Amino acid sequence: xxxxIHSIYDxxxxxxxxxxxxxxxxxxxNDIGTFLKSKFNCIKQFEVDEIFQEVAFxxxxxxxITKYSSDKSSLNTWLYIISRxxxxxxxxxxxxxxxxxxxxxxxxxxxxxxxxxxxxxGMLSERQTQVIKMIFWGDLRAVEVAEQLxxxxxxxxxVKHQAITKLRRYFGAExxxxxxx
Numbered sequence: 030x031x032x033x034i035h036s037i038y039d040x041x042x043x044x045x046x047x048x049x050x051x052x053x054x055x056x057x058x059n060d061i062g063t064f065l066k067s068k069f070n071c072i073k074q075f076e077v078d079e080i081f082q083e084v085a086f087x088x089x090x091x092x093x094i095t096k097y098s099s100d101k102s103s104l105n106t107w108l109y110i111i112s113r114x115x116x117x118x119x120x121x122x123x124x125x126x127x128x129x130x131x132x133x134x135x136x137x138x139x140x141x142x143x144x145x146x147x148x149x150x151g152m153l154s155e156r157q158t159q160v161i162k163m164i165f166w167g168d169l170r171a172v173e174v175a176e177q178l179x180x181x182x183x184x185x186x187x188v189k190h191q192a193i194t195k196l197r198r199y200f201g202a203e204x205x206x207x208x209x210x
Contacts, residue, residue, distance in 0.1 A: 049094060050085055053108060057084055060112040069120070076119075084115045152199060157192035160185055 050057075061080045065072040088094060088111065097107055153161065156178075163174045164185075171185040178185070 046089060046094065053104075054081065056105065057081055057108055057112050060109045061116050064113050064116050065120075076123075080112075080116050080119050083119055084112050087111065087115055148196070149199070152195060153192050157188055157195070160188045161192050164189060 058077055058081050061077050061084070062072065065076065065080075093111065097104070101107075102110075148158070159178065160174055163169045163177070164171070169177075171182040171189070174185045175182040
């Protein structure tokens with residue numbers, strides 16, 4: 030659609046605005062549905078329809094049709110960006126703190142076993158030992174450890190990685206790949 034959008038869809042003429050949405054409703058609904066599927070497990074058609082109405086409302090209310098410029102982006106990109114933004118706003122509004130009180134159950138208390146890890150002396154450097162203890166036993170993040178030790182967070186992550194590699198090698202878990210916080 031290389032021709033000027035203003036000449037085709039003049040916002041002052043309601044028939045042309047209606048035609049704009051008739052021409053582009055499938056594109057907008059597909060953009061909304063695709064984005065929702067990428068972020069949420071279960072989407073319903075009524076949500077897509079409601080978000081479509083929000084997109085139409087936003088385009089008309091803010092007179093976006095007259096502000097569109099084909100020099101900046103294609104019509105498809107422009108519609109996708111508006112659709113995505115409105116979808117995000119809608120989902121934030123709808124799913125903000127939606128917990129049904131009747132369905133809430135108190136989480137069960139999980140007994141934690143107290144594991145002690147015996148690390149042979151001299152295996153880890155003093156700094157590696159400090160970092161490991163602060164992160165895993167002190168429940169601190171790399172940024173917090175860095176502040177306390179006066180080093181950068183990247184250095185903390187590097188020291189942690191080196192210590193974990195040494196411990197894996199020692200305990201025979203070199204080939205196992207696990208995600209460690």
